Amino acid sequence: MTPLLEVSHVTYSYHTLSGETTALSDITFSVDEGEFLVIVGPSGCGKSTLLSLLSGLIPTEQGSIRLSHTPFIKHQTDIGYMLQKDHLFEWRTVYKNVILGLEIQKKETPENLAHVEQMLKDYGLISFKNARPSELSGGMRQRAALIRTLALDPSLLLLDEPFSALDYQTRLNVCDDVYSIIKKERKTAILVTHDLSEAISMADRILILSKRPACIRQILSVHFSDPKMPPMQRRQAPEFKHYFNEIWKELNTNG
Amino acid sequence: MDKLSKRQAEFIKNHRRHHYLVSFFRFMAFFSFLLLWEVSANLHWIDAFIFSSPSRILETMIYMAKDYSIFRHTGITLYETLLSFFLVILVSFLTATILWFSGTISEILEPWLVILNSLPKSALAPLLIVWLGANTRTIIVAGMSVAVFGSIISMYTAFRETDEEKIKLIHTLGGNQLQVLFHVVIPSSLPSIISILKVNIGLCLVGVIIGEFLAAREGLGYLIIYASQIFKLNYLITALIILCIIAFLLYQIIQNIEHHIRKNRNL
Numbered sequence: 001m002t003p004l005l006e007v008s009h010v011t012y013s014y015h016t017l018s019g020e021t022t023a024l025s026d027i028t029f030s031v032d033e034g035e036f037l038v039i040v041g042p043s044g045c046g047k048s049t050l051l052s053l054l055s056g057l058i059p060t061e062q063g064s065i066r067l068s069h070t071p072f073i074k075h076q077t078d079i080g081y082m083l084q085k086d087h088l089f090e091w092r093t094v095y096k097n098v099i100l101g102l103e104i105q106k107k108e109t110p111e112n113l114a115h116v117e118q119m120l121k122d123y124g125l126i127s128f129k130n131a132r133p134s135e136l137s138g139g140m141r142q143r144a145a146l147i148r149t150l151a152l153d154p155s156l157l158l159l160d161e162p163f164s165a166l167d168y169q170t171r172l173n174v175c176d177d178v179y180s181i182i183k184k185e186r187k188t189a190i191l192v193t194h195d196l197s198e199a200i201s202m203a204d205r206i207l208i209l210s211k212r213p214a215c216i217r218q219i220l221s222v223h224f225s226d227p228k229m230p231p232m233q234r235r236q237a238p239e240f241k242h243y244f245n246e247i248w249k250e251l252n253t254n255g
Numbered sequence: 256m257d258k259l260s261k262r263q264a265e266f267i268k269n270h271r272r273h274h275y276l277v278s279f280f281r282f283m284a285f286f287s288f289l290l291l292w293e294v295s296a297n298l299h300w301i302d303a304f305i306f307s308s309p310s311r312i313l314e315t316m317i318y319m320a321k322d323y324s325i326f327r328h329t330g331i332t333l334y335e336t337l338l339s340f341f342l343v344i345l346v347s348f349l350t351a352t353i354l355w356f357s358g359t360i361s362e363i364l365e366p367w368l369v370i371l372n373s374l375p376k377s378a379l380a381p382l383l384i385v386w387l388g389a390n391t392r393t394i395i396v397a398g399m400s401v402a403v404f405g406s407i408i409s410m411y412t413a414f415r416e417t418d419e420e421k422i423k424l425i426h427t428l429g430g431n432q433l434q435v436l437f438h439v440v441i442p443s444s445l446p447s448i449i450s451i452l453k454v455n456i457g458l459c460l461v462g463v464i465i466g467e468f469l470a471a472r473e474g475l476g477y478l479i480i481y482a483s484q485i486f487k488l489n490y491l492i493t494a495l496i497i498l499c500i501i502a503f504l505l506y507q508i509i510q511n512i513e514h515h516i517r518k519n520r521n522l
Contacts, residue, residue, distance in 0.1 A: 057423070081427035083423065083424055083427070084420070087420060087424045089421075091442045091445075091520045100428060100438070101428035101429070104425065104438070105429050
């Protein structure tokens with residue numbers, strides 16, 4: 001099977017008058033269709049930069065990023081990006097927020113709107129369709145933000161620490177929700193986090209980045225006895241601790 | 256909600272009592288002032304020729320209402336103020352948008368805007384008369400000159416303070432700069448835009464009066480200058496009182512618009 005996303009030898013630096021800072025150095029990896037890849041690394045190591053490059057928000061300087069064998073030139077609508085905060089607009093209803101992407105790309109076709117309607121039903125937001133975002137709980141807001149991203153039917157989903165703004169209890173629940181939604185919609189996803197437990201509980205593979213300038217330390221395949229185990233149960237599985245220790249060691253050797 | 260607890264009822268009662276008390280003393284202060292003014296004028300504690308008195312002002316108002324001159328002067332000032340206000344909003348909105356679109360243009364223009372904004376605008380009025388003539392156009396431009404530069408700066412600042420992450424969201428959804436402007440920048444700057452409106456309506460009135468001082472044959476500003484020159488202080492104070500009422504009403508209208516928008520957007 002050919003991979004959905006191929007990243008090869010990507011290097012990226014930030015330029016300021018006081019000098020050049022290398023954020024990413026020689027990053028090479030690929031993601032298969034339907035896979036859930038989690039990227040972990042110390043904070044400030046360039047994880048978000050990597051996502052911005054993948055999404056085409058910033059252009060690549062060196063190396064190449066290919067999605068289904070088409071080189072990206074600019075932003076690909078085939079990629080969905082979920083930011084740290086939900087950024088639901090208070091001046092729009094939940095429904096209007098969810099179809100924002102369709103509105104921007106002028107894709108408000110009956111099929112797309114029906115898809116949104118179905119997702120709102122499936123993920124328990126239909127009764128809040130005409131509510132204001134402020135009336136939703138933290139978990140519901142995150143689900144609404146995910147539906148907004150999925151409305152454009154992207155083939156690759158990028159998630160930039162989407163749970164970091166939530167309190168711990170909500171975080172565990174939303175983590176479960178988002179995971180099951182992504183699996184149900186059969187999406188390929190790349191999630192960035194600094195939370196190791198979160199990474200192990202969701203990932204098919206974990207990509208471990210080093211400190212800045214970030215390079216790949218290791219790509220770890222995660223296997224649990226039941227491959228369909230939801231994140232919450234994975235946290236209690238015996239393999240969990242083993243993976244945790246392995247990543248912990250990897251992150252802490254040689255600083 | 257049908258049955259209030261005793262403490263809640265007590266709280267509401269106290270709140271209302273306080274409210275009535277404030278309103279009552281507000282009017283009392285106003286009426287005592289009028290009364291004191293009237294009595295001191297009648298008993299010659301003050302010179303009614305210079306200080307006028309409430310009854311003389313009322314007389315002047317009735318007299319001016321009979322020949323409609325009061326409505327003409329008020330109407331002209333109001334018209335000029337509103338027109339310059341709308342032009343200020345239009346010009347500053349368009350300019351702020353251009354500045355927001357192009358960082359380079361804004362960087363080039365910033366010092367000039369700051370200089371123009373700190374310039375005392377009344378100093379411009381004589382120049383405007385020479386350039387544009389002693390007419391309504393000059394007065395409207397004078398009204399605009401007081402407000403427009405500050406308004407551009409504040410509106411541009413409000414645009415720039417938009418949450419970068421919200422802008423990023425529009426980009427991740429495949430939107431361009433124009434869509435960023437309409438979906439995020441303008442809606443999130445709306446509260447700031449309303450407070451800019453509130454400040455500017457007052458500034459436009461100031462500018463229009465300055466313009467009328469120098470270049471008008473009608474309007475409240477003209478009335479004030481004319482009355483001071485022929486020493487008809489009754490006219491002057493009448494014009495001032497009408498100005499107070501206009502300023503209050505204009506502010507109130509914008510306050511109502513603000514309230515309406517806030518309610519609609521559920522803020």
